[in-house]
Amino acid sequence: MVTTTNLGFPRIGAKRELKKAVEAYWKGDLSREELLATGKNIRLNNWKLQKSAGLDHIPSNDFSFYDTVLDMSATLGCVPERYGWTGGDIDLDLYFAMARGAQKDGRDVIACEMTKWFDTNYHYLVPEFSKHQVFTLSSTKVFDHYQEAKDNGVETRPVLIGPVTYLLLGKSDDESNPLDLLPRLLPVYEQILKRLDNMGVGWVQIDEPFLALDLNAAHAKAYKQAYSALNAARGDIKLLLTTYFEGLKDNTDLACELPVQGLHIDLARAPNQLDDVLAALSDDCVLSLGLVDGRSIWKNNLSRSVAQLETAIAKIGPDRVMVGPSCSLLHVPVDLDLEVKMDAEIKNWMAFATQKLSEIALLGKEASDLKHEIAQSDKIVAERQSSSRIHNKQVQERVSSLTSDMRERKSPYEARAKVQQEHLQLPMYPTTTIGSFPQTQEIRKSRAAFKKGTLSEEEYLEDMKAEIANCVSYQEHIDMDVLVHGEAERNDMVEYFGEQLEGYIFSKFGWVQSYGSRCVKPPIIFGDVSRSQPMTVFWSQYAQSLTDRPLKAMLTGPITMLMWSFKRDDVTWEESARQIALAIRDEVADLEQAGISVIQVDEAAIREGLPLREEDRENYLNWAVDCFKLSTCCVEDKTQIHTHMCYSEFNDIIKPIADLDADVISIETSRSQMELLDAFVAFKYPNEIGPGVYDIHSPRIPTEDEMVALLEKAAKVIPEERLWVNPDCGLKTRGWAEVKPALEHMIKAAKEMRAKTSKKKVA
Ligand code: GLN
Ligand code: ZN
DSSP states (O other): OEEESSSOOOSSSTTTTHHHHHHHHHTTOOOHHHHHHHHHHHHHHHHHHHHHHTSSSSEEOOOSSOOHHHHHHHTTTTGGGGGOSSOOOHHHHHHHHHHOEEEETTTOOOOOOEEEEETSOOOOEOEEETOOOOOOOOHHHHHHHHHHHTTOOOOOEEEOOOHHHHHHHHHESOOOOOGHHHHHHHHHHHHHHHHHOOOOOOOOEEEEEGGGGGGHHHHHHHHHHHHHHHHHHTOEEEEEOOOSSSSOOOHHHHHSOOOOSEEEEEETOOOOGGGHHHHHHOEEEEEEEEEEETTOOOOOOHHHHHHHHHHHHHHHGGGEEEEEEEOOOGGGOOOOOOOOSHHHHHHHBBBOOOHHHHHHHHHOOGGGHHHHHHHHHHHHHHHHOOOOTTOHHHHHHHHHHGGGGGGSSSOOOHHHHHHHHHHHHSSSSBOOSBBOOOOOHHHHHHHHHHTTTOOOHHHHHHHHHHHHHHHHHHHHHHHOOSBBOBBBTTTTTTHHHHEEEEEOOSSSSOOOOEEETTEEEEEEEEEEEEESSSSSSHHHHHHHHTTTSSEEEEEOOOOHHHHHHHHOOOSSSHHHHHHHHHHHHHHHHHHTTTTOOOEEEEEETGGGGSSSSGGGHHHHHHHHHHHHHHTTSSSTTEEEEEEEEOSSGGGGHHHHHHTTTEEEEEOTTTTTTTTTTTHHHHHHHEEEEEBBBBBSSOOOOOOOOHHHHHHHHHHSSSSSGOOOOSSSSSOTTSSSHHHHHHHHHHHHHHHHHHHHOOOOOOO
């Protein structure tokens, strides 16, 4: 019999209990004891759930009050100096100070940096290493949680982030290579293993996702050094080395030579690696097959999984095979059963974390006992394949008959810029915003009441129109050049469009942890995407009717729509993106028809889709750029296309960004003091650009002088006639009290720059 296993379970609770408790604790509305009790409850529930699903190996130490990488830093005593920690156990307040910063006793310490966990939307806290970094065991969490589970009748497999991955996730405060710290780090891992061994632990799971990424010789050396040390220290413990999010590829031999007792591979992301790994696996090593996709919300294709399983069993025998999810189930919602109102047909195709546990358990049975379940699964696969809910012939035909001229503007940028300037008559340093204005209490109330049915559609429309009128007249009043309608009617930039497109469905409780207590509820793309009617024209046209100034319409781009949704597993990402691009294209054309001459297509998430392996990047960037152009290149030269990007590293994708051929790009730069512009200089960005001068993620109101200084910096590297003046991002999270003075300072700053220049806007 094969062993069934899980790699991690969502810790937010089915109804976001952890979020609520943690936030109440921060506010002072919940005691430490109450918070600890909530955490314990969630853990016990999760363990019992996994046990009753019938899993053999159940993880512990996958729970966290904020982030498991931060927990690892606490375990290893890796606390940056600024927190004033002098050793001893790291308590909850120090822990949260590292996560969120703290203002206490006249001290003001900033949080640790946060960044994306590989290609997921989960964010971890970046470990910080100093030159004199020492590591000491400083938290007993991993032991305590193992014991807690045991006391409650559940034998678990403690999870640790592996030493090489831990170092590679972090950054040094000087230029030194974090891997140099390995010899100092390993003794703490050895100490942890020895103590777990004394407690009678059978297996320990060590996550090393970096092992599936591009590695160099130094990485390989570090892996060998680390695992020979851990192997020597493990005693009777067996080590399961887990990889996910990519295939092992060129690291297969390296991974298979490491002295561990089990190796986990992601067969959802990289199903083709199975044969190579089976061939390279050493004789006494167990192979854990990640067959149930931990990144999608679709049911497992049982026939396909059983086939993979049988291949493995035939080669190494059932005793050396484990089955589990491809990665931790952290990245999917907790329980589909809560979705009582979801469309039954589509719901029947889905599995959330709880349902995935049963799928794993099923795979642990003899294939001959699964005839009924396999037939059932095949039936669902077939139903999905032929369902008219998914397949839209018209859309498919349209996608397959795309021509390259659909992705090119009529004239090159220089020619377009002239026509646009004749038409728009903009001053030097034109001012604009990124789209949204403050989402006030009144707006939220109105929307909630409309959704609930206590506010009629007419009343809701009147409320939104009043907001838009107010927003437009305010922008005129402060002398903004290109106005926006303010996006009052939008809940979220992806959800708003998803709700109006065919092929999208929404959950009610489908929350996934994004960072700390923050959760997101991604829309689900289940079928071919199409637009049955205009989505935004009414609002933009109304706003334009109120002013003689150009009014910029706002849309969310195809890549961002895709990246911030749960994707289909029956077509490629590229296929879905092209379908969405066509829907946006139709909207762009309708806006132009309706007399809108500036249209912005936001692509905040373009970098998020970047493949983890270098060899796959070019292909992705090619189709991503194609999709953006497909969605925008239907307009006349005189229509100005804007795009917007924020809060990512753009330096290494600057060429593809230029290839989008948007007339104007607005981009976040103020937090980095315009550092980002260096990349635009080296590359010579050809079109117009608005580097953000107002950091909207902070309540601070920047002064006119500060913004002038930023613009002067920008003007040194970008020709003035191609510079725009705008905030870093949308203003929806801010209040009017901050937005008003900040925008007024921004417009004064633009005018000051305008007064100083002798140059003329292109025309
Ligand atoms: N137009 C959107 C807004 O202003 C863009 C948001 C974003 O880039 N994340 O809110
Ligand atoms: Zn933004």
